[in-house]
Amino acid sequence: MNTDTGRKPEQAVEQSRCCTFLIADKCFAFDSDLVIEVLQKGVINNVPLASPAISGLLNLRGRIVPAIDLRTFLEFSPASSSVQQINIIVDIRNEWYCFLVDQLLDVTAYDSHQITPRSNTLFDVITGVLPTASHLIHFLSPEKILKRLLEIKPRTLSVG
Amino acid sequence: MADNEEFISEFLVEASESLDQLDQDLVALEKQPHDSDRLASIFRTVHTIKGTCGFFGFTKLSSLSHHGEHLLGLLRDGKVRFNKTLASLLLELVDAIRTFLSSIESTGKEGDVSFSDLCQRLDGACVTTNTDSLIRKQESASSTTGSIEQSDHGNNPKSTPAYERNPTSSVVPELIENDRPDATLNPDTTPETDSTPNTGPESGEANARPTNTLDATIRVDVQLLDTIVDLVGELVLARNQLRTTVTVEPALLDAVNRIHNVTGELQEVAMKTRMAPIDQLFNKFPRIVRDVAATCDKEVSLHVDGADTELDRTLIEKIRDPLTHLIRNAVDHGIEPTDIRASVGKPSTGQLSLRAFQESGQVTIEVSDDGAGISVDAVRKKAVEKGLVTAAMAADMSAERIFQFIFEPGFSTAHAVTNISGRGVGMDVVRTNIESIGGTIDISSQSGVGTVVRVRIPLTLAIIPALIVSSGNQRLAIPQSYIQELVGLRENGKSHMIEGLEGAPVLRLRNRLIPVVYLDRWLGLREWKNRPHTGAVVVVKVDNHEFGLVIDAVTTSEDQNSHATETTGLWFIVVKAISSLLAPMGIYSGATVMGDGSVVLILDLRGITIAADIPAHARRAVAPQSKDNDFKEMRQEDSRYLVCETHLGRRVAVPLNQVQRLENFPESEVNPAGNIHFVKRNGELTQLIDPDQMLHTSKTSLQNDTNSDLVGIILPDELGNKALSVRKIIDVEPGHGSLEETIHEDCLLGTLLVGNTATEILDIPAAIRSLDGKQPS
Numbered sequence: 001m002n003t004d005t006g007r008k009p010e011q012a013v014e015q016s017r018c019c020t021f022l023i024a025d026k027c028f029a030f031d032s033d034l035v036i037e038v039l040q041k042g043v044i045n046n047v048p049l050a051s052p053a054i055s056g057l058l059n060l061r062g063r064i065v066p067a068i069d070l071r072t073f074l075e076f077s078p079a080s081s082s083v084q085q086i087n088i089i090v091d092i093r094n095e096w097y098c099f100l101v102d103q104l105l106d107v108t109a110y111d112s113h114q115i116t117p118r119s120n121t122l123f124d125v126i127t128g129v130l131p132t133a134s135h136l137i138h139f140l141s142p143e144k145i146l147k148r149l150l151e152i153k154p155r156t157l158s159v160g
Numbered sequence: 161m162a163d164n165e166e167f168i169s170e171f172l173v174e175a176s177e178s179l180d181q182l183d184q185d186l187v188a189l190e191k192q193p194h195d196s197d198r199l200a201s202i203f204r205t206v207h208t209i210k211g212t213c214g215f216f217g218f219t220k221l222s223s224l225s226h227h228g229e230h231l232l233g234l235l236r237d238g239k240v241r242f243n244k245t246l247a248s249l250l251l252e253l254v255d256a257i258r259t260f261l262s263s264i265e266s267t268g269k270e271g272d273v274s275f276s277d278l279c280q281r282l283d284g285a286c287v288t289t290n291t292d293s294l295i296r297k298q299e300s301a302s303s304t305t306g307s308i309e310q311s312d313h314g315n316n317p318k319s320t321p322a323y324e325r326n327p328t329s330s331v332v333p334e335l336i337e338n339d340r341p342d343a344t345l346n347p348d349t350t351p352e353t354d355s356t357p358n359t360g361p362e363s364g365e366a367n368a369r370p371t372n373t374l375d376a377t378i379r380v381d382v383q384l385l386d387t388i389v390d391l392v393g394e395l396v397l398a399r400n401q402l403r404t405t406v407t408v409e410p411a412l413l414d415a416v417n418r419i420h421n422v423t424g425e426l427q428e429v430a431m432k433t434r435m436a437p438i439d440q441l442f443n444k445f446p447r448i449v450r451d452v453a454a455t456c457d458k459e460v461s462l463h464v465d466g467a468d469t470e471l472d473r474t475l476i477e478k479i480r481d482p483l484t485h486l487i488r489n490a491v492d493h494g495i496e497p498t499d500i501r502a503s504v505g506k507p508s509t510g511q512l513s514l515r516a517f518q519e520s521g522q523v524t525i526e527v528s529d530d531g532a533g534i535s536v537d538a539v540r541k542k543a544v545e546k547g548l549v550t551a552a553m554a555a556d557m558s559a560e561r562i563f564q565f566i567f568e569p570g571f572s573t574a575h576a577v578t579n580i581s582g583r584g585v586g587m588d589v590v591r592t593n594i595e596s597i598g599g600t601i602d603i604s605s606q607s608g609v610g611t612v613v614r615v616r617i618p619l620t621l622a623i624i625p626a627l628i629v630s631s632g633n634q635r636l637a638i639p640q641s642y643i644q645e646l647v648g649l650r651e652n653g654k655s656h657m658i659e660g661l662e663g664a665p666v667l668r669l670r671n672r673l674i675p676v677v678y679l680d681r682w683l684g685l686r687e688w689k690n691r692p693h694t695g696a697v698v699v700v701k702v703d704n705h706e707f708g709l710v711i712d713a714v715t716t717s718e719d720q721n722s723h724a725t726e727t728t729g730l731w732f733i734v735v736k737a738i739s740s741l742l743a744p745m746g747i748y749s750g751a752t753v754m755g756d757g758s759v760v761l762i763l764d765l766r767g768i769t770i771a772a773d774i775p776a777h778a779r780r781a782v783a784p785q786s787k788d789n790d791f792k793e794m795r796q797e798d799s800r801y802l803v804c805e806t807h808l809g810r811r812v813a814v815p816l817n818q819v820q821r822l823e824n825f826p827e828s829e830v831n832p833a834g835n836i837h838f839v840k841r842n843g844e845l846t847q848l849i850d851p852d853q854m855l856h857t858s859k860t861s862l863q864n865d866t867n868s869d870l871v872g873i874i875l876p877d878e879l880g881n882k883a884l885s886v887r888k889i890i891d892v893e894p895g896h897g898s899l900e901e902t903i904h905e906d907c908l909l910g911t912l913l914v915g916n917t918a919t920e921i922l923d924i925p926a927a928i929r930s931l932d933g934k935q936p937s
Contacts, residue, residue: 043757043758045758045759045760045761046634047742047761048634048683048685049683049745049747054741054742057738057739057751058759059758059759061394062394062397062753064736064737064739064751064753064759065739066739066741066742095740097739097741146741149741150741
């Protein structure tokens with residue numbers, strides 16, 4: 001099923017693995033156990049009036065998956081239209097969600113004790129950071145992103 | 161023992177079904193204590209459980225059921241009379257058996273619970289009611305079998321005191337033995353039921369269920385069924401893709417057509433496997449109602465309707481808790497205590513009604529009671545107090561929307577709203593649960609009359625007929641069952657035009673005014689100025705609210721052989737639940753995947769009715785409907801006026817219901833024809849009426865004012881193709897106070913306080929009459 005996040009069997013068993021990607025040239029990561037697959041191309045169907053971070057719905061082999069634009073969610077400036085974003089499909093408690101990112105990097109092994117936990121109230125979706133040779137990896141919690149999105153009240157509607 | 165495990169799990173499933181049946185039967189028996197068939201069935205069920213437990217070596221459970229069976233035996237044989245206390249006792253027994261079963265299910269053992277107290281009470285019931293049971297038996301014997309039995313009774317007067325002297329449980333078996341000959345003599349008792357207590361568990365099993373239904377049914381894991389349904393859905397999509405691929409090869413076409421037919425049938429069958437009657441859930445409620453009513457000391461009768469309504473079996477499980485909550489609420493808080501009911505002249509027994517039906521791709525479940533109801537004003541006040549809404553907004557909201565506040569977290573924890581206090585506790589949880597499966601919930605209530613809570617849940621994965629419409633670049637599905645008609649909009653035609661001002665557009669259709677919602681504007685699909693002037697209105701009806709959705713076009717089948725029927729443009733779409741991320745928006749009930757793989761959202765018209773506040777919109781549209789009446793009579797204190805300034809700076813106002821549209825046109829477009837001025841609009845000449853001229857401010861004001869554009873207030877078609885010509889529009893404002901009539905001016909209705917300024921109100925019909933009089937023929 002997994003197309004782009006090629007697993008590396010030689011990695012030590014006790015280590016965790018994360019799937020790293022770039023958004024606005026910053027490095028973020030999901031726990032790779034949550035990642036179901038990665039799609040290079042996906043047609044996202046617009047959902048009018050949905051909150052801005054929800055870019056629409058994706059048809060994944062008959063399964064309707066909401067797509068979340070991490071750029072918007074993390075309040076970066078919108079991607080230029082020429083950039084084809086990558087879809088990372090994530091399982092959150094048996095519901096599938098699609099996260100749009102700029103570029104997929106790698107599946108990286110790490111020791112969980114290396115992570116510096118972060119609990120900034122403003123950005124509680126970032127659970128911790130891990131410095132590596134090339135990047136500072138920000139660990140994202142998909143579940144917390146979802147929770148945050150559900151807290152956003154739908155826009156007020158009026159007749160017209 | 162390993163083999164046993166399989167049998168045990170089977171036993172657990174069957175037993176829990178039996179227990180549910182017992183709940184129902186006991187509650188029913190309470191209402192009709194003389195239903196001997198039902199009693200016999202209860203007896204058999206308990207007997208079967210007892211027998212099977214013995215077989216598996218669950219001694220405690222077996223002995224507990226034995227005590228119950230004993231009492232039931234006496235009941236069945238008419239030796240003990242059924243009453244409320246016994247019903248409670250037996251229901252307690254059912255619960256106790258459930259406790260054992262759940263312990264067996266989780267640990268494989270019966271557990272340490274002991275129900276010795278319950279056993280004793282069950283035995284006690286056998287004895288304490290014995291005396292009167294005997295009398296009853298003898299009474300019934302005397303009435304049915306005549307003189308022989310009666311003389312029997314006369315000959316054994318000492319038998320009654322004999323039982324009374326030994327009111328301990330130890331004597332009970334003996335008593336039964338004594339009773340046995342009596343029972344067989346008694347023609348009331350059927351001989352074959354009498355023999356069952358002594359038969360082994362095997363024959364009890366055979367008695368309990370008719371074998372023929374068992375042969376035709378198997379138990380299948382629901383997950384397996386779900387997978388099949390999902391895969392069939394995939395197959396349908398693949399089939400659609402295959403069909404859109406043009407081919408000229410006849411053999412291939414043939415095969416594709418066969419696949420098409422088979423897939424269609426397969427899909428239908430797969431869908432059916434998911435459906436189950438809601439009865440599975442409803443049959444739990446008589447017991448719950450009974451228990452809650454007994455706790456609150458109320459009398460409540462439950463009426464169930466539409467228990468055969470089918471819906472997705474996975475949904476049945478998901479609505480269990482919310483519905484239970486609603487039913488408890490209705491009994492506990494909705495229905496008044498007996499004495500209060502009496503004092504307001506209601507029958508002492510409260511009526512609780514549970515109704516399920518399928519409607520437009522959704523299942524509606526209504527829980528209605530004839531209790532105290534909820535006061536809209538109280539909820540409104542509370543909502544304002546809690547800062548959920550401003551007072552001004554609340555005043556303008558419909559009752560439906562006001563009641564939605566009940567579902568706000570912690571809404572009714574305060575006790576200020578006495579008749580709903582407690583009602584809202586957990587209501588937010590109920591709403592969350594319902595919404596998580598893409599459903600909606602709303603309340604309508606009338607203070608003192610009752611409350612109806614309506615839960616609507618989708619038939620997930622069901623196939624529904626729908627219209628696929630487009631607006632902007634967006635395609636949306638509208639379930640067919642809501643659709644009344646489709647009306648085409650023509651740019652210049654006089655019929656089917658959208659009229660109206662101040663954000664409340666209406667469609668005039670056969671002399672009715674239907675509020676409309678511009679889908680593109682409402683959903684923010686494109687810039688307002690980019691909208692085309694043509695399109696269509698889909699007129700829909702939700703409950704009693706009729707409204708129109710303005711769309712660009714209806715999408716008919718993209719290809720000749722898709723699943724849309726060409727003539728009507730209807731599509732049969734597979735409803736898929738949308739993510740819990742989008743369900744709370746309340747304007748989409750689901751989504752479907754089209755043949756090309758794109759996702760189309762299904763509009764939740766009920767949600768839109770609430771979100772767009774159609775009822776309020778419709779109320780605003782009501783006023784112009786009585787247009788033919790005399791305008792003076794029509795004027796109401798709360799009606800609204802379009803205030804404008806004439807070319808000579810006079811402030812005048814026109815009742816808003818006499819305004820169709822506003823249009824700007826350059827002075828150069830005005831063509832004078834004698835004293836009458838015309839302007840060219842849409843290729844037709846529209847006669848301009850100058851208020852200054854009407855009111856004799858000046859004779860020819862139009863010519864004095866050459867540099868600016870005119871504002872034309874287009875009058876309704878009924879008044880002819882006419883427009884008022886003014887310099888500028890000031891505002892739309894409500895009129896206050898009473899109209900002061902002006903006698904001298906024919907063309908004025910009078911002066912009224914509009915906004916905060918006294919304003920002259922134009923009498924348009926009078927003006928037109930006088931104008932028509934002057935017009936050269």
